[in-house]
Amino acid sequence: MSSGFTFPKPEFDIESTVERAMALINRTLQPSLEEAQQVVDKVRAGRPLVAPGELVGQVTRGNRIRAARAVSYSLPSILPGYGTAISAAALPVALREVLKEAVSAVIKVGLLYDRDLTDPELTRTAVLLVLTDGAVELDKTGRIRPDAILGPHARLLEQAGAYDALAALTAQERQEIAASQSEMLRAWALAVGPPLLAGLLPFGLGPMAAANYVQHVLKGTVTAAARVFGPATPAPVTVEELPPREVQQDHPRP
Template structure:
């Protein structure tokens, strides 16, 4: 009894894949602001009394669904061997599509919180901050070090309403962040890419696992965007912090 043909096992190099992806995804950081505004305005019109935070999920649902469909590039993996090789070659395209939807979702979060995103440079560095924060949270290897990427601006990560701090930066300081764009995208791709390799598992199991992971990536991005674009946490005010002239004391009526 002879065994079946021995199909070659595809070799996969995540570093090389990320480098190929970089050429595709560097152009994805400026989504259509007009389309994002239409989606936000439509959601606000249908639910005028709903707080911005409660509109984030319905407004970004389309982004999450489209990102999950990006793993359809892994569908050839249902055929072991050559099918997996085809899927591996298509992974950079899938990464680009996931990034595109992540950036679009971040922009919508900014608009929901009434941020002025008409300044393309300020918007771009805000999105870069969102991606950096997302990459740090997704990274399980410890290889992504914010200080090495953002330098002194790494302190902005995790800072509530960091968009306000970005808006207050000088042009030179903003350029320092913008100059790290390639490193930020590469860090994001290295954090997102390896788990997407699950999409290369044969017989259809991989794409399902990858789709679930992409949903997680988008939720992570939306959480980071809410931190960047959202309002600062309210400051608790006590009687001791109110100026004395504003504190009214109960006393006998004159």
């Protein structure tokens, strides 16, 4: 005689997951400037003559590692069935952790380029711009439309030295961007979240796929941050950067 009781089948809805994640994400945009500065100073002390662009990877290495570890939420998926359901329920927390490391990496890149990040509103706007820039790059569905999110300020995306343009905006223009914060964060969550579903694949395949994807997300974030905080025009070439054959030394005439 068989029992009439059956376990409910676990289901997963990316839209509801993003909504749950948003409540956590909104509290993750205020990293410690002091801690970020300590990391930047330590890296610079070891290579004081190296250009900032060459140090970006070293400064953000810890963020990439910690973001990859955030996919530990998917470890229960090793057990098919309800292990997958447990992993799915923890996805919003993992998404928040990835965002936390992404924001921290953005701040470090800004400090590496000697940007003044003491204005919390300007810094927050710059971080949101970087995240939106990264979301647009990641989106393969066409759902994320920069013009719909930022209006005329969408021109700042993909613009080198956009931080200077942000700083030059009027208070009203900055407020227009700040008013789109929820849409910018949602765009980021929708771009990053769905591919993390690969982490729910059973038998240990998911965590590896998710970790690789998170590394890709952080790499894109760092690239966007370097574009936003870096110079709008190429930095002047120094003598140290010239090939040996192009460096002429003055010799005293006999």
